[in-house]
Amino acid sequence: AQKITQTQPGMFVQEKEAVTLDCTYDTSDPSYGLFWYKQPSSGEMIFLIYQGSYDQQNATEGRYSLNFQKARKSANLVISASQLGDSAMYFCAMREGVGNQGGKLIFGQGTELSVKP
Amino acid sequence: EAGVAQSPRYKIIEKRQSVAFWCNPISGHATLYWYQQILGQGPKLLIQFQNNGVVDDSQLPKDRFSAERLKGVDSTLKIQPAKLEDSAVYLCASSRRGPWEIEQFFGPGTRLTVL
Numbered sequence: 001a002q003k004i005t006q007t008q009p010g011m012f013v014q015e016k017e018a019v020t021l022d023c024t025y026d027t028s029d030p031s032y033g034l035f036w037y038k039q040p041s042s043g044e045m046i047f048l049i050y051q052g053s054y055d056q057q058n059a060t061e062g063r064y065s066l067n068f069q070k071a072r073k074s075a076n077l078v079i080s081a082s083q084l085g086d087s088a089m090y091f092c093a094m095r096e097g098v099g100n101q102g103g104k105l106i107f108g109q110g111t112e113l114s115v116k117p
Numbered sequence: 118e119a120g121v122a123q124s125p126r127y128k129i130i131e132k133r134q135s136v137a138f139w140c141n142p143i144s145g146h147a148t149l150y151w152y153q154q155i156l157g158q159g160p161k162l163l164i165q166f167q168n169n170g171v172v173d174d175s176q177l178p179k180d181r182f183s184a185e186r187l188k189g190v191d192s193t194l195k196i197q198p199a200k201l202e203d204s205a206v207y208l209c210a211s212s213r214r215g216p217w218e219i220e221q222f223f224g225p226g227t228r229l230t231v232l
Contacts (some may be wrong), residue, residue, distance in 0.1 A: 004159075007188075028217025030118060033219070035219075042225060043120075043206060043208075043225045043226040043228075044120075044208075044223045044225045044226065045160065045210070045223040046223070047219075047220045047221065047222075050219045050220075062142065091159050091160075093159070103173075103216075104162045104165065104173055104216075105160075105162065105221070107158075107160050107161070108159050109157070109158055109159055110157075110158075110159055
């Protein structure tokens with residue numbers, strides 16, 4: 001069964017506008033972590049933001065915020081004030097368990113974001 | 118601080134040949150990961166080392182893939198013999214202490230083409 005689903009293969013956004021990248025997940029473990037990574041054309045994966053299942057507030061890191069809706073099992077990434085350098089593949093990932101009981105990272109299929117000038 | 122280094126960056130081989138990839142993690146990082154990323158998909162964990170011991174190799178096709186991390190520093194991933202479906206980018210990553218760390222640091226990857 002697909003654990004992480006990203007339904008948007010590609011997205012376009014105008015420079016300086018905000019964009020939301022969708023991610024839904026499936027787990028029966030009450031303890032889990034949700035991650036977003038960026039993969040530019042150079043190939044390396046860059047960690048952006050993390051949300052723990054017990055975190056009360058949505059995570060934010062600069063222009064990135066994670067819209068965590070636990071009941072809906074969604075963890076959407078919001079990028080504010082898009083920049084040309086934000087053009088890349090974006091992957092949502094989940095890790096079941098926390099702390100030293102944590103399992104492996106499971107990635108979604110990715111969303112390709114293109115920022116238009 | 119230097120990032121995760123991988124070599125070669127690109128490799129083209131014929132099916133049934135052997136190939137090896139090398140990874141040098143960030144200095145002092147205890148945990149090392151090898152991922153396989155097939156075109157159009159997210160990375161899939163192949164094997165995870167904690168120092169020089171294997172923590173998880175449940176998704177490693179052990180009939181053809183092998184990996185080692187001697188002395189708990191750099192690591193080598195080998196495929197022997199290669200199949201067409203092994204064409205992918207092989208990513209190496211490391212984290213400071215253990216798999217519970219939030220952030221993994223990735224290298225640029227090795228793009229393998231099997232003809």
